[in-house]
Amino acid sequence: MIMVKRKRANGNKDNESASQKAPRNRGSSRNSRKTQRPTEQNKSDVSNWKPKTELGRKVQNKEITNIDEVLDNAFIILEPEVVDSLLDLEQDLLLIGQSKGKFGGGARRVFRQTQKKTREGNKPKFSTMAIVGDKNTHVGIGFGKAKETVPAREKAIRKAKLNIFKIRRGCGSWQCGCGKPHSLPVAVEGKCGSVEIILMPAPKGKGLCCEKEVAKILEIAGIKDVWSKTRGQTKNRINMILACEKALRKTIQIKIQPDQFKALGICNEEPKQEKQQDMQPEILPEAAEVKTEDKDNNNKKTKE
Ligand SMILES: [Zn+2]
Numbered sequence: 001m002i003m004v005k006r007k008r009a010n011g012n013k014d015n016e017s018a019s020q021k022a023p024r025n026r027g028s029s030r031n032s033r034k035t036q037r038p039t040e041q042n043k044s045d046v047s048n049w050k051p052k053t054e055l056g057r058k059v060q061n062k063e064i065t066n067i068d069e070v071l072d073n074a075f076i077i078l079e080p081e082v083v084d085s086l087l088d089l090e091q092d093l094l095l096i097g098q099s100k101g102k103f104g105g106g107a108r109r110v111f112r113q114t115q116k117k118t119r120e121g122n123k124p125k126f127s128t129m130a131i132v133g134d135k136n137t138h139v140g141i142g143f144g145k146a147k148e149t150v151p152a153r154e155k156a157i158r159k160a161k162l163n164i165f166k167i168r169r170g171c172g173s174w175q176c177g178c179g180k181p182h183s184l185p186v187a188v189e190g191k192c193g194s195v196e197i198i199l200m201p202a203p204k205g206k207g208l209c210c211e212k213e214v215a216k217i218l219e220i221a222g223i224k225d226v227w228s229k230t231r232g233q234t235k236n237r238i239n240m241i242l243a244c245e246k247a248l249r250k251t252i253q254i255k256i257q258p259d260q261f262k263a264l265g266i267c268n269e270e271p272k273q274e275k276q277q278d279m280q281p282e283i284l285p286e287a288a289e290v291k292t293e294d295k296d297n298n299n300k301k302t303k304e
Helices: 002-011 017-024 026-047 054-060 067-072 080-086 149-162 212-221 237-253 271-303
Strands: 090-094 112-117 122-133 138-146 188-192 195-201 226-231
Touching: 026 080, 054 080, 067 080, 080 149, 090 149, 090 212, 122 149, 122 212, 122 237, 138 149, 138 212, 138 237, 188 237, 195 237, 212 237
Parallel strands: none
Antiparallel strands: 090 122, 112 122, 122 138, 188 195, 195 226
């Protein structure tokens, strides 16, 4: 493909000097295509969408306008359009496969190709992993498998949208302490198969110091700085990615004291804090009154 494009470009030097540059930056051009296409599709999908679930109807009637309402109440999302209409999503595919062939085959590829031997011949299947996210604490990971590449990708994206979850960001690095959510609040650990991954908060400007596919997930989730440590067969990409997902899910499961929220730079979680703050003053004044009464009594006793 690349050779053909280059020949054409040589033919029309003046016109296609711009397009000649494009195939050189392979990764960037591919990424831009991926990000462009789905947004166009998503818009058309949402406009022609007829919801089948009650959650879908509520979202379309704008009774629910925030994805956090859905996730905090543990509603089950059965339609990808719910997520599409509530969030501005970006999506990407992870490199879980490798191309086959001699002489430098084994280059990393989006689709993992496997074969079943049958009487008719080899029957290939393609599987891929998609990630979606809004770069603001929401991220989803999905795995799709089909006999051809296009349906596999669609399945993966659909599952990623249904599988969306919220993470908690913060600044738990002792070297930074800026109080802004650019990293993780605490170190988290995830495991899948033999692969174990520990994600640790890093100071501002450090970047994502981890495996490339894991970095893609963290980036789309909105985390900018992280340190990591892994153990096990990390070349098994699927287990690696799933371990990362489990670690990220733990960020929200870990209980953090409300007075630590500011120190760890957790910004986007007010309701829980408010509730706890409301509870405390109700108890405190009564206790204070009791104490003052006791003191008065004590004073009287001492006077007597
Ligand atoms: Zn910081």
